[in-house]
Amino acid sequence: MSLQMSAVDLTYPDGDDRRVQALAEVSLTVAPGEVIALTGPSGCGKSSALAVAGTLIRPDSGTVAIDGTEVGGLSEQDRARIRREQIGFVFQRDNLLPDLTALEQLLLTAHLRGERPARHRGEALDLLADVGLAGHHDKLPRQLSGGMRQRVNIARALMGPRRVLLIDEPTSALDHARGTAIVELICQLARERGLAALLVTHDLATLEGNADGLLHMLDGRLTDVAVAV
Numbered sequence: 001m002s003l004q005m006s007a008v009d010l011t012y013p014d015g016d017d018r019r020v021q022a023l024a025e026v027s028l029t030v031a032p033g034e035v036i037a038l039t040g041p042s043g044c045g046k047s048s049a050l051a052v053a054g055t056l057i058r059p060d061s062g063t064v065a066i067d068g069t070e071v072g073g074l075s076e077q078d079r080a081r082i083r084r085e086q087i088g089f090v091f092q093r094d095n096l097l098p099d100l101t102a103l104e105q106l107l108l109t110a111h112l113r114g115e116r117p118a119r120h121r122g123e124a125l126d127l128l129a130d131v132g133l134a135g136h137h138d139k140l141p142r143q144l145s146g147g148m149r150q151r152v153n154i155a156r157a158l159m160g161p162r163r164v165l166l167i168d169e170p171t172s173a174l175d176h177a178r179g180t181a182i183v184e185l186i187c188q189l190a191r192e193r194g195l196a197a198l199l200v201t202h203d204l205a206t207l208e209g210n211a212d213g214l215l216h217m218l219d220g221r222l223t224d225v226a227v228a229v
């Protein structure tokens with residue numbers, strides 16, 4: 001299984017001697033090529049679930065396995081390596097660097113992995129074409145529309161030997177038509193590449209016919225088993 005969380009609990013400090021429970025006994029599995037959506041009201045723990053799945057936060061208890069490797073027992077260095085190599089992140093806003101072209105945004109990921117960016121030029125151009133941006137590789141973020149910037153963001157998240165894709169509200173800055181197109185694109189790419197994708201969204205209308213399952217979260221707990229969307 002590409003992403004597995006078992007009985008994950010997470011609390012944050014909340015003033016003197018108090019803690020707020022962000023996740024409680026969260027267990028979920030996302031298989032390769034599968035897209036599972038996670039929804040629920042603001043503050044229910046969705047972003048925290050992504051952060052734990054993405055090895056950005058260690059849970060208080062429970063386990064997370066990425067492509068069969070249980071990451072809890074690993075050093076920070078090994079967790080960072082898995083994060084850089086195997087996990088792609090797509091956040092609400094595009095987080096693109098203002099002075100880099102679309103191609104350079106993607107090549108930066110190779111540089112951060114300690115590889116020579118020039119070797120990955122072909123992969124990056126192919127990915128930009130896959131997200132519908134062929135011919136736009138030399139554009140700066142300010143020369144691209146919101147939807148196009150989010151496509152660069154998705155292509156960047158797919159650079160390298162990814163196993164898991166974690167997506168947080170990818171449509172919040174887009175209108176319905178562009179948002180639906182972005183969700184469709186994410187689902188199609190995850191399936192084609194055999195990635196396990198966990199997609200947090202409030203925007204259920206964009207999911208229709210796209211995701212393989214929908215999980216509901218309330219007060220840090222999953223309230224439903226996955227259902228078809």
Ligand SMILES: Nc1ncnc2c1ncn2[C@@H]1O[C@H](COP(=O)(O)OP(=O)(O)OP(=O)(O)O)[C@@H](O)[C@H]1O
Nearest residue numbers: 012013020021022041042043044045046047048049
């Ligand atoms: N760094 C933090 N320190 C303290 N409390 C936090 C922190 N991050 C989140 N929380 C709390 O943990 C709970 C879950 O937050 P989280 O951001 O995971 O929810 P969410 O469902 O993603 O919310 P939203 O949809 O508004 O982004 C909330 O009560 C929140 O206030």
